[in-house]
Amino acid sequence: xxxxxxxxxxxxxxxxxxxxxxxxxxxxxxxxxxxxxxxxxxxxxxxxxxxxxxxxxxxxxxxxxxxxxxxxxxxxxxxxxxxxxxxxxxxxxxxxxxxxxxxxxxxxxxxxxxxxxxxxxxxxxxxxxxxxxxxxxxxxxxxxxxxxxxxxxxxxxxxxxxxxxxxxxxxxxxxxxxxxxxxxxxxxxxxxxxxxxxxxxxxxxxxxxxxxxxxxxxxxxxxxxxxxxxxxxxxxxxxxxxxxxxxxxxxxxxxxxxxxxxxxxxxxxxxxxxxxxxxxxxxxxxxxxxxxxxxxxxxxxxxxxxxxxxxxxxxxxxxxxxxxxxxxxxxxxxxxxxxxxxxxxxxxxxxxxxxxxxxxxxxxxxxxxxxxxxxxxxxxxxxxxxxxxxxxxxxxxxxxxxxxxxxxxxxxxxxxxxxxxxxxxxxxxxxxxxxxxxxxxxxxxxxxxxxxxxxxxxxxxxxxxxxxxxxxxxxxxxxxxxxxxxxxxxxxxxxxxxxxxxxxxxxx
Amino acid sequence: xxxxxxxxxxxxxxxxxxxxxxxxxxxxxxxxxxxxxxxxxxxxxxxxxxxxxxxxxxxxxxxxxxxxxxxxxxxxxxxxxxxxxxxxxxxxxxxxxxxxxxxxxxxxxxxxxxxxxxxxxxxxxxxxxxxxxxxxxxxxxxxxxxxxxxxxxxxxxxxxxxxxxxxxxxxxxxxxxxxxxxxxxxxxxxxxxxxx
Numbered sequence: 001x002x003x004x005x006x007x008x009x010x011x012x013x014x015x016x017x018x019x020x021x022x023x024x025x026x027x028x029x030x031x032x033x034x035x036x037x038x039x040x041x042x043x044x045x046x047x048x049x050x051x052x053x054x055x056x057x058x059x060x061x062x063x064x065x066x067x068x069x070x071x072x073x074x075x076x077x078x079x080x081x082x083x084x085x086x087x088x089x090x091x092x093x094x095x096x097x098x099x100x101x102x103x104x105x106x107x108x109x110x111x112x113x114x115x116x117x118x119x120x121x122x123x124x125x126x127x128x129x130x131x132x133x134x135x136x137x138x139x140x141x142x143x144x145x146x147x148x149x150x151x152x153x154x155x156x157x158x159x160x161x162x163x164x165x166x167x168x169x170x171x172x173x174x175x176x177x178x179x180x181x182x183x184x185x186x187x188x189x190x191x192x193x194x195x196x197x198x199x200x201x202x203x204x205x206x207x208x209x210x211x212x213x214x215x216x217x218x219x220x221x222x223x224x225x226x227x228x229x230x231x232x233x234x235x236x237x238x239x240x241x242x243x244x245x246x247x248x249x250x251x252x253x254x255x256x257x258x259x260x261x262x263x264x265x266x267x268x269x270x271x272x273x274x275x276x277x278x279x280x281x282x283x284x285x286x287x288x289x290x291x292x293x294x295x296x297x298x299x300x301x302x303x304x305x306x307x308x309x310x311x312x313x314x315x316x317x318x319x320x321x322x323x324x325x326x327x328x329x330x331x332x333x334x335x336x337x338x339x340x341x342x343x344x345x346x347x348x349x350x351x352x353x354x355x356x357x358x359x360x361x362x363x364x365x366x367x368x369x370x371x372x373x374x375x376x377x378x379x380x381x382x383x384x385x386x387x388x389x390x391x392x393x394x395x396x397x398x399x400x401x402x403x404x405x406x407x408x409x410x411x412x413x414x415x416x417x418x419x420x421x422x423x424x425x426x427x428x429x430x431x432x433x434x435x436x437x438x439x440x441x442x443x444x445x446x447x448x449x450x451x452x453x454x455x456x457x458x459x460x461x462x463x464x465x466x467x468x469x470x471x472x473x474x475x476x477x478x479x480x481x482x483x484x485x486x487x488x489x490x491x492x493x494x495x496x497x498x499x500x501x502x503x504x505x506x507x508x
Numbered sequence: 509x510x511x512x513x514x515x516x517x518x519x520x521x522x523x524x525x526x527x528x529x530x531x532x533x534x535x536x537x538x539x540x541x542x543x544x545x546x547x548x549x550x551x552x553x554x555x556x557x558x559x560x561x562x563x564x565x566x567x568x569x570x571x572x573x574x575x576x577x578x579x580x581x582x583x584x585x586x587x588x589x590x591x592x593x594x595x596x597x598x599x600x601x602x603x604x605x606x607x608x609x610x611x612x613x614x615x616x617x618x619x620x621x622x623x624x625x626x627x628x629x630x631x632x633x634x635x636x637x638x639x640x641x642x643x644x645x646x647x648x649x650x651x652x653x654x655x656x657x658x659x660x661x662x663x664x665x666x667x668x669x670x671x672x673x674x675x676x677x678x679x680x681x682x683x684x685x686x687x688x689x690x691x692x693x694x695x696x697x698x699x700x701x702x703x704x
Contacts, residue, residue: 007644011634018627021620064637064645 002052003061006074009049009084010121010134012042017113024106032099035109039092042116046088050081054497060126068126069187075126078501079331083123083254086335090246090342091116093479096472097346098239108148115141115243119251128176128263129186131255132169135219139165142248146236157231164228168218175211178204179263191263200264200271209268209275212259219252222316223286226309233305238349241301245308246342250334253312257319257330261505266322279320284414286313291421298359300348303425304341307384310418311337317411318399326402327502328495333395336487340384340392343480347377350473357439360429365438372478373469374433379481381426383488386419391487552606562604570597573674580666581659587666591673598678607685614678622675629668633661 016038024031053059058077062068076084091112098112118138125131143165147158180186182204183194195205214225221229229249233241260268269276290310297303311333318330350373351357351366367374383390386397396415403411487494577590602610634645641649650657 004638004643007634011631011644014627015631015635018624018631022624025617025620061643063643065641065643065648 002049003059005045005049006059006061006076006124007063008045009042009074009076009124010117012045013038013113013117013120016042017110017117020109020113021106024109028106031106031109035113036092036095036099038113039088039095039116042120043085043088043092046081046084046120049076050085053081054078057500069185069190072130073126073187073189074124075188076124077504078498079254079257079505080123082331082335082498083251084120086338087116087119087123087247087251090338091119091243093476094239094243094246094342094346097242097349097476100470100472105148108145111141111144111148112243115145115248117141119247122251122255126188127186128179128188128191128259131259132173132176135169135172135252135255138248138251139169139219142232142244145240145244146232148240149235149237151235154235154237157228157235161228161232164218164225168215168225170215171211171218172215175208175213175215178208178211182208188258188262192265195264196267200268205268206272206275209264209272213256213279216252216256216259217282217316220249220256220312220316221309222283222313223289223309226286226290226306229309230302230305233308233345234299234301238345238352242342242345242349245304245345246338249308249312250338253315253319253334256316257327257334260319261322261327266506269322276320276322280317280408280411283313283316283320284411286310287317287414287418288313288421291418291425295421295425297425298361300351300358300360300363300429301345303360303429304344304348307422307425308337308341310422311341311384314396314399314415314418317415318395318402321399321402321406321408321411322506323402323406324499324502324506325398325405327506328498329395329398329400329402331498331502332391332398332487332491332494336383336391336395336484339480339483339487340380343380343477343484344377344384346473346480347373347380347477350469350477353473354469360432362439363429363432364436365433365443367433368438370469373474376474376477376481378430378433380477380484381430383481383484385422385426389488390484391491392484394488394491552608554606555604559604562600566597566600569600570594573597573670577667577670578663580669581663585666587669587671588673590666591670592677594670595674595677595681598674599681602681602685607682611682611686614682616679619675619679619682623672623679626668626670626672626675629671630665633665633668636661 016034019038020031020034023034049059053076058075060068060073060075062071062073064071066072095112098108115138118134118136118141121134122131122138125134139162143158143162146161147155176186179191179195182198182202183191185191185194198205200206218225218228233245236244287310290306290308290313294303294306294310297306315330315334315337318326318333321327348358351363351370354370355362355366357363357366367378379390383392386393386395388394396419400412400415403409403415573590573592573594573596575590576585576593577587579585580587580590598610598614633647637644637646637649640646640653647658647661650661654660
């Protein structure tokens with residue numbers, strides 16, 4: 001019954017984008033209100049349908065009554081339910097920060113909702129061509145959001161992202177084309193059987209796998225295909241950085257997981273072991289190089305961006321290893337990374353609004369002046385390093401466990417090394433914040449700033465005007481820290497909930 | 509890095525001609541301006557030949573656009589192609605009579621409404637599927653409402669697509685041609701709050 005409501009997960013934010021523009025013709029506040037309402041409704045819908053999918057097994061529907069594999073099928077299983085809920089919740093939460101920090105403007109809210117449309121669509125679709133369409137919707141909305149900072153730098157970054165993103169999506173489409181030539185179908189479930197019939201070692205199937213993986217790896221930002229990502233994250237408005245760092249690459253990595261296990265199935269890796277080895281090596285290099293590049297950064301947002309390159313490497317290693325524990329670890333790390341990185345970008349944005357501090361050195365003494373913000377950021381950083389009981393630890397633990405069980409000792413070593421490197425850059429930052437004497441910008445913010453009442457409705461206070469972080473930003477950072485810890489504690493429950501889905505994915 | 513501290517200012521600037529608003533200093537020293545000031549744009553040259561030709565063929569082009577748009581459901585044609593052809597009419601008028609006069613007649617709100625009504629049409633047909641049937645975009649169920657219901661509802665979606673495409677192409681053309689008029693200018697109330 002609730003199956004037929006699946007298209008609403010995509011139609012609702014799309015309708016919201018239309019309503020936001022219409023409301024925006026009246027006033028910008030109306031557009032913000034519409035966006036909030038729509039995202040709240042989307043969160044409710046995603047939560048309800050997601051819980052149905054987890055409790056009663058996968059939901060699926062052929063859009064417009066056209067039966068799969070001829071029509072477009074939408075499918076929600078436990079995994080896509082988790083991603084859907086993540087997208088809805090994070091976009092709603094970041095919106096609270098965006099309304100006070102963001103460039104504003106009606107177009108911004110419309111793009112925001114279109115981004116949610118694309119991301120939700122990528123999560124629910126069961127059709128590889130439809131996935132391409134949503135990949136492009138996501139991409140176009142993201143390019144526009146990155147450019148919405150309105151500076152020359154952000155325009156250049158958005159253009160770079162556009163070039164990379166378009167090439168990546170085209171490579172993906174090329175791979176879909178090869179798969180279509182080999183099988184004559186576009187439905188994911190149908191492709192799984194037809195690809196097996198076509199023979200996994202046929203050149204068409206191998207070429208399609210290669211193109212699809214490279215296309216989606218570019219979207220996920222694995223080294224050396226990551227070069228669009230630090231610029232895009234660093235030059236976007238702070239709220240947009242938080243949103244895209246939390247969601248866009250996450251959903252691309254989800255799509256990679258979905259394609260590898262639903263379309264190509266583990267049997268493909270059995271038949272073509274070199275594909276798995278190449279993917280593991282690719283991701284392992286990404287883990288190490290991403291971390292090393294992060295250590296060398298002095299600007300906070302860039303450091304966080306390179307850290308993402310490394311963390312997505314971990315996720316892809318987990319899903320490439322392909323034991324149940326490793327795939328579960330990859331999913332946990334995917335969700336956990338989204339929460340932690342989103343929270344850290346919000347924190348970076350709040351600090352920049354308060355003090356203008358944007359580099360590691362400028363963060364000196366921050367925790368003395370803003371103990372709650374600094375403390376919550378430190379919790380998120382340590383969670384990212386993998387200190388138990390936070391979710392960062394749980395994800396890495398399961399991935400490493402899966403790697404050891406699969407006998408991939410070098411991968412376990414790489415994961416351990418990456419933890420040390422992650423510690424290197426985050427510990428430096430924590431040391432600056434808590435131990436080092438206060439930097440000039442931090443001092444200026446606390447001594448020279450006027451004592452604002454923190455009117456949370458005010459649009460982005462220009463630095464250094466406020467002496468306290470805005471309540472919303474603070475609530476988001478603290479909330480992200482709490483969620484990161486809670487998710488780590490309840491990870492076994494999450495495992496029980498996702499177990500049937502992962503078993504289905506990994507069954508040959 | 510000062511440009512990064514105040515993204516709000518810069519956005520507001522990019523949407524207006526340079527120096528149009530004294531209270532908004534160019535926060536990024538030219539770096540953030542994506543529009544061309546009027547004196548740098550190529551001048552409009554009036555040509556009787558072009559104006560006459562455009563006057564004659566414009567109605568035919570628009571008709572062809574609508575013709576292609578209305579043939580999306582059952583024969584060769586479709587909303588994308590038709591919408592582009594229909595938008596060509598505006599582009600031609602722009603070249604013949606100057607972009608600014610045309611853009612001042614077809615303002616941002618009109619184009620926004622065009623795009624909104626197009627996307628809205630699709631959503632109405634899609635969500636209407638829940639009313640007549642039990643699925644999103646279930647066009648086959650419109651057969652119960654009127655003769656050839658599924659064909660005409662798909663046709664309606666195609667027309668909606670055509671309207672979106674023509675609206676978007678027209679606004680992109682104006683945006684490129686004038687640099688300002690079709691841009692999503694920020695509301696005045698946001699500007700006043702961020703004066704420094």
